[in-house]
Each structure stands twice: as structure tokens, then as C-alpha cells.
Amino acid sequence: MNLQSFNLIDPKDKLYPINKQDRIYKPHIKVFFTDHDDVIITGAYALQGVWWLSVTNISEADEIRNIFDYVLKLEPTECANIHSVIRRTNYTDDQLRYFYYILPQTADDIFEYYHRIELSILEIEKGGKYYEIQKYDLMDPQKPNYMPNPRDRLIKAYYGEDNNIIIVGVADNCYIYWFSVTKMDDTETNRMILEWLNICVPTKFGHGYIAAKKTKYTYEQIRNFYCAEIKNADEIIQKRKAANARSKTEGLTIKQMKSYIKKMSERSGDPVLDYKKNEQLINWIQSQTFLRCSDNPAEKEIYNELYELCSSIYNAYMTAVR
Numbered sequence: 001m002n003l004q005s006f007n008l009i010d011p012k013d014k015l016y017p018i019n020k021q022d023r024i025y026k027p028h029i030k031v032f033f034t035d036h037d038d039v040i041i042t043g044a045y046a047l048q049g050v051w052w053l054s055v056t057n058i059s060e061a062d063e064i065r066n067i068f069d070y071v072l073k074l075e076p077t078e079c080a081n082i083h084s085v086i087r088r089t090n091y092t093d094d095q096l097r098y099f100y101y102i103l104p105q106t107a108d109d110i111f112e113y114y115h116r117i118e119l120s121i122l123e124i125e126k127g128g129k130y131y132e133i134q135k136y137d138l139m140d141p142q143k144p145n146y147m148p149n150p151r152d153r154l155i156k157a158y159y160g161e162d163n164n165i166i167i168v169g170v171a172d173n174c175y176i177y178w179f180s181v182t183k184m185d186d187t188e189t190n191r192m193i194l195e196w197l198n199i200c201v202p203t204k205f206g207h208g209y210i211a212a213k214k215t216k217y218t219y220e221q222i223r224n225f226y227c228a229e230i231k232n233a234d235e236i237i238q239k240r241k242a243a244n245a246r247s248k249t250e251g252l253t254i255k256q257m258k259s260y261i262k263k264m265s266e267r268s269g270d271p272v273l274d275y276k277k278n279e280q281l282i283n284w285i286q287s288q289t290f291l292r293c294s295d296n297p298a299e300k301e302i303y304n305e306l307y308e309l310c311s312s313i314y315n316a317y318m319t320a321v322r
Helices: 061-073 082-088 091-098 105-121 134-135 188-198 206-215 219-223 232-247 255-266 269-283 289-295 297-321
Strands: 028-033 040-047 049-057 078-081 101-102 152-158 164-170 175-181 226-229
Touching: 028 061, 040 061, 040 255, 049 061, 061 105, 078 082, 078 297, 091 152, 091 289, 105 188, 134 175, 134 188, 134 206, 152 232, 164 188, 175 206, 175 269, 206 219, 226 232, 226 289, 232 289, 255 289, 255 297, 269 297, 289 297
Parallel strands: none
Antiparallel strands: 028 040, 028 101, 040 049, 049 078, 152 164, 152 226, 164 175
């Protein structure tokens, strides 16, 4: 089998050098999954460079494995523009932006991820294991401008009032893929939600500030709740207890926080100077978020006031330096 024949890069394509000394961009394999069960294997470089691009149906398992192993061993020196090469397939630039993709280390990763995509579709249909919990998701799906990088996904828990826990599946800095409000001690529901969020490949995306409108909280209130990154349902209670314990033995006192509010409220008129003067203090204050789990309501309130003051100084600084 002539594996090189699967590469759709044409010898006449304009080629660009690959800088092997580049510390940011390294040649790597990136695999896209199309909505027609095709697998697009690319040898990728930087943002738009490809030194390999082939299209194979997922049913051709041996072919995919052989191509992957072959591409893995190549040592590219030049690359073409992916937009030029994708035109030789049945897919467009716009479609490519919305296909699921991974950066696999082995060929097995490709088939495992494809199975997860199938599972994500089948298990939320009626009769599926995770069908019932979908009613908890308050997110309004919106078409994203791109497919978020799967490596950026994480799960956050926001600890609200009245024993409420807000679970957010974060796709990246712009999009979420889940938003629910449950009771912290509803262990079975939370276990199913976390189990689902850990195995699914998100098919829908949205924004947290829109989902928040379906709750009794404002988006600003939610942002002021204690937040922890979690990986399973057990950590929901564990991390809340740990933060509460720290608030009793560590952190700022109310007297200190009032003092800092007074000090940092005195602005010079130069946002860059204001931030630089308080940078270390701001970083330290914003590391004390466990105070949001304090049993003392006054302590939580004044900490949130101080935190917002720090944020306003930082935001003014960023506006000035942009």
C-alpha cells in the first residue's frame, strides 16, 4: 500500500518552511471527525499549515491505523495552507471549523473519541442512560463561531445560597456546554450529571450569562459565589467543606479587608500606575476566594466588595494598555 498516495497535498501547492526551533508551534497530528463518518487526518503546523491531509471513512480501521502510524514517523520540513488543500475534499473551510477534533497520541485515541461522539448522541435519546438528566440543563444552545478545543473543557461548581450548587460544563473562555442548578446534597442527580459531563463529547454550546437568566440568581451573583473545579460528584461536598475550613483558620479579617478597600479606593487617575502599585496585593486578595464559604455573612459580603474593587482596578489597567 502506497500510503503517501493518500496525502491530498499537491506538489504544485505553495509550501512554507517549518521552523523546527519554534518553541510555540510544533508539528503535530490533528484529526477531525465529519458528520459523514469520515476521519480527516492532518499533519498540522501553526494555525493554518498542513504537511499531511487525508480523508478516510471510519469503517476503514486498518487504513486509518496505517496512515496514522505513517504520518507519526514523518519529519516534515514544509507545509501547505489547509484552506487550499481542503478544497480537494468533499468538505469546506466553514464545515471544518465546526467538526469535532482531537490531537491524538495513538490511533486508538481516534476510535475511542469516535465512540464517545456516538455515545453522546445515543445516550441522550429517549431510553438512553442520560436521557432523564438532560432536563436539568438550562443552557440555550447557540451555534458557536468555531469548535472549542476539547483540551479546554473543565467542570466548575458554583456554591449558591440555600444549598444550591450550579454545575457548569466549561467548553472554553467563550462557551459552555452545560448549566444546571441542583441541591448540593442531591448526590444521585449530581453523580449522573458529573458522569455525563466527563464522558460526553458536547454537541451543543451556549453562554453562561444567558443560562443564568433561568435561575433566581443574576450572572453577577453567580460570579461572586465560591467556585471550584471538580471532576466527580464527591468533590462537590469535599471542596465546599475544605474551603469553609480554610475560612475559619486562614485569610483576611474583616478589619484588614476594610482597610484595603479604603486604601485601594484612592485612585491616582493613572490606571496603569494604580494597578502596578497594587498588583501583588490584588493577586493575593483574589487568591482568598475560600472566604466566600465563610459562615459569617458579613465576611463574605465585604470580601466580594474587595474582590470587585480589585477586578475594577485590573480591568481599567487592561483597557489602558490595549
